[in-house]
Amino acid sequence: MEYSTFGRHVAVDTWGGNVDLLNSAELLQSHMVEAAEACGATVLSVQAKQFEPQGATVLVLLSESHLSIHTYPERGFAAIDCYTCGETVDPQLAIDYLINVIKPEKTFAKKLVRGLGEMQVEEPKIKLAELV
Secondary structure (H helix, E strand, O other), X not given: OOOOOOEEEEXXXXXXXXXXXXXXXXXXXXXXXXXXXXXXXOEEXXXXXXXXXXXXXXXXXXXXXXXXXXXXXXXXXXXXXXXXXXXXXXXXXXXXXXXXXXXXXXXXXXXXEEOOOOOEEEOOOOOOOOOO
C-alpha cells in the first residue's frame, strides 16, 4: 500500500488565555486528547510536564503525527502546534477546539501545506464556538 505524503501543519500563538488552564499540565492533557479525538486523529501516547514555578508542555503523539502545546502562564502565552498527515484528519479542528477552551484575547496562526513539493503557507480561519 502506498501512502500520501500530503500533510497540514497549523501553528498558533495565543495571548491572554485562561491562566489557570495554561498552568495545569493535567487539565491541558485532558483537553489535548479531546481535541485530537475531535479532529478524528488516533492518539498513540501522551507526554505532559508541569514546570515550576509555572508553565506546562503537553505532547500528544498521533498515528497521523502530533499535537503539542507549550505554555507561559505568567505571560498569558501558549504555542500550539498540530501536524497531521493524509486527507482524513484535519488539524484545524483540533486547533479550533483548543482555542475555544483556552479563550485567548489574541491569536496569530499559520498553516503549512506539506508533502506536495514546496511548502505552501496559508492563513487559517479559526472557528470560535457560538455561545448558547
